[in-house]
Amino acid sequence: MLRLLVLLLALANIGYFAWTQGALAPLGLVPSVQTEPQRMTTQIRPDAIRLLTPEEAREIEDNAAVPRRPASGASDAVSSADTPAAECLQAGLFNEQQTAVLRTSLQSALPAGSWQFESSVEPARWIVYMGKYTTEEAMAKKRGELRQLGVAFRTVNNEALVPGLALASFPLQADAEKELARVAAKGVRTARVAQERAETRGQILKLAAVDAGLRAQLDTLKPQLEGKALRACP
Incomplete structure (x- = not known):
């Protein structure tokens, strides 16, 4: 009985294989062919299809996440990032006479409201001082001694010193007196405290919004700035 069942299963498999291969077509036993040829006509350049690399896929996702600025005319063609932003600049201190001369020049050269003067105070400056030295050689020797002691220094800005x-x-x-005691403990013996600059009151020139056009106009006023550089506002 078992042999007969095995034989029947083998014959059934052989018959199914022959049917699927069309061997039984003369007997009218042909499997139905399920095709949709119309889909081939709707494909657009199937040969151009390719798989994206992981890097290309991430780039497409990143670009899709960036919001796009809606077009609003030709004036938007140039990005605001291409135009330098206006900045606040100031120069000074100017004494009363310098301020008067500079004010006259500003009134004729710059647009009204683009500049103003502000009262300011430059605080006094006290220094831990060494000098005066009679020769350059003596000062060079002192520089070498200070370097060996690990003490920083600079040249003074007061002509009297x-x-x-x-x-x-x-x-x-x-x-300054406290600092003098500290450097004395490090071995500096001939220093003293001196006033390099007294407190000064005057005027600061302030330009709140300097763009490229205004900066070009300021170049013509450099002689009236008395050598005081324009710098960013604090």
Whole structure:
């Protein structure tokens, strides 16, 4: 009985295989062919289809996530990022006479409202000072000694103290006295506290919004700035 069942299963498999291959077509036993040729006519350039790499797929996703700015005419063709932003600049301090001369030049050269003067105070400057030295060789020797002690220094800006060295600067004399004691403990013996600059009151020139056009106009006013550079507002 078992052999007969195995034989029947084998014959059934052989018959199914012959049917699927069309071997039984003369007997009218042909499997139905399911095709949709009309789909081939609707394909557009199937040969151009290719798989994206992971990097290309991520780039497409990133571009899709960036919001696009709606077009609003030819004036939007140039991005605002291509136009330098206006900046606030100032220069000074100017004394009363300098301010008067500069004010006259500004009134004739720059648009009204683009500039103004503001009262300001430049604080006094006290320094830990070494000098005056009689020769350049003496000052060079002192520079070498300070380097060996690890003490920073600079040249002074007060003609009455030149040639000399400033080891530190402070707006208050008391702070300069404290620094003098500190460097003395490091081995500096001949320093003293001196006033490099007295407190000064005057006017600051301030230009709140300087664009490229205004900057070009400012170049013509450099001689009236008394060598004081324009710098960014604090």
